[in-house]
Amino acid sequence: MPDTVPSANVRTTRVVSSDQLRDLLAETGATVRDSVRLSELTTLRVGGPALLAECASTDSLVATVKTLDAADIPVLLVAGGSNLLIDDAGFDGVVVRIATTGIDLAADGVLAEAGAPWDTVVADTVAAGLGGLECLSGIPGSAGATPVQNVGAYGVEVASLLRRVHLLDRKTGEVRWVEPAELGFGYRTSVLKHSDDGVILAVDFALDPTGRSAPLRYGELAKALDAADGETRPVDQVRTEVLRLRAGKGMVLNPTDHDTWSAGSFFTNPVVPAERLPEVMAAITAHVGDAKVPTYPAPDGTKLSAGWLIERAGFAKGFPGEPAPARLSTKHTLALTNRGAATAADIVALARTVRAGVAERFGVTLEPEPVTVGITL
Template identity: 65%
Template sequence: MLDPRIRARLVDAGAAVTESVPLSTLTTLRLGGPAHYLADCNTTETLIEVMRCLDAENVPVLVLAGGSNLVIGDDGFAGVVVKISNSRVDVGGGAVRAEAGAGWDDVVARTVAAGVGGLECLSGIPGSAGATPVQNVGAYGVEVGSVLRRVRLLDRSSGIDEWVGPEALGLGYRTSVLKHSDDAVVLEIELDVRPDGFSAPLGYRELATSLGAEEGERLPTAQVRDQVLALRRSKGMVLDPDDHDTWSAGSFFTNPVVPDDRLPGVLAAITEHVGMDVRIPRYAAVGGTKLSAGWLIERAGFVKGFPGDDAAARLSTKHTLALTNRGSATTADLVALAREVRDGVEDVFGVRLHPEPVTVNCVI
């Protein structure tokens, strides 16, 4: 039970406070039990005051925006879910500035419409602008960290909000110091963009080939955005309420990085299982060699749609790296599927996959 005095303070700060809200309505997986309370904050000022109040009163808090990279347990959250709904976006001066609650693809679309480039390869990614530096979101050869100018953070221990540069975030492959941490809340982000209306140099072979271009070539942003969206739709990676293949958290597992001393053994296991005459997708990475999680999942025997039509949670029929809710799944169903795929890949190839989404009140 939330103290009426605290609830009144949240309302006075501008938050809309409701009770017993099913979190399944706020995540792209459509999974998650109820939040005891939801405080919806549609301005940055309201968000700051709500967070300061709840933290000062030691109230359990779950911060949620787009809900696209989140797996919430069936028991929900026994505290206050703070919904980030601030959404202002400004484009100009060689930069785009977006409040944390702005829809990420809306931000990209605004830059393309404004005739600036640099974000088009990140089209179609669900979720909020504020989540992009937390995850260091990336696709088709571009990561947010490569265009990030600065981030406005609210320090939850001190209550101070300030802008910091990307060097303070410890950005890495699908991670940062903000991920799996409750120390700070993203309020706004600012990104560099290209004023000439052309894309970043194409750095991903599949995208370049589909555009009939060479890697490194630059094309009009709208052309690249349209092709990125087409590729993502073909893989069930653009949200569609009528397509259960998109009821997911996107790519569920990160591509594993195998240390150099373990790589020969892993490659030998792959050769033994798959055969000699096979190209193994691998890329140089910090700490070793990066392998394709989707490729490993398929070669371990997990086909699209696994484990079958009757399963409430199953792999996407378009992309084996997405775990999907077919409409009646529980979080427990999804977790069981994730564990089965993870353990199966490890049993066959000796490579352990790690989930990309953040988990709340559940363990994968």
């Protein structure tokens, strides 16, 4: 779930009781439940209690958010919960769960409601012989969350395939289709990530009807498929290989495997500005020696591998070992995992330790990928 998606927008002002909430939302179609453990709704499986309003239709979702906003009631939007780290105290407001699941396939693309499980969307497009999304197989979370962080994996990003987004503007109450040019996409970011003013209702992707994959640009995947850079393969072959690679890194959800009790990649790959790169490379050489450092071009500098830096900073897979309730994955050092009884505080403590170690050794500050609620890293 390294590229797993944030599906949370937060506003905080005042709270209500469950009875008041039921009365307030009586006409919206939302189903209200009290004292729901948010650990049940996140892949990290941490988070305290909250009032929950579940919306199974887009109309219900729009009406619920508008009603809560008009009443100045705190709102946390949750769909797949795959990129969320929520405080142990829970959320002092109303969690609106996006449970819309419609998927509409067309000859040249797919339209998915915001709550549709992302991997189901990908699987359906592959089964229909539509190319483009196959490299994003196995990523947990919801379809509507993917543009928020411009989810990407194995050389493909959502922004490269997105045709339009159906959006509720919480400031104006307007519902409209938005073009990608308005969303300010960048590496693992968009304007939606840094504001809670927009609620994604549906996403529309333009895909290739020939059954061929997106051009293969990621070395590990291309090698596994015996493909040269930029070549394509049948979409079903690419999906199968992506799922195999991800499973080997503990990045395909499995309730019996604690390596998958995570938010995917916890840190984004850092981009080092050109003026700082010599200093950072010198620090790496001083600590690691004359090693081959994986680097990638980026618009604002040079991208380094967060996982590579974490390992070279002395954090091995499984760190800090038993009996710690929160540890690095035994398969992939970029994932912070809940070994079964971890709290949000345990996850935060581990994240701070890893981030501080990388900063001390290499002068690079890693940025967390998950959306945090009630927590400051």
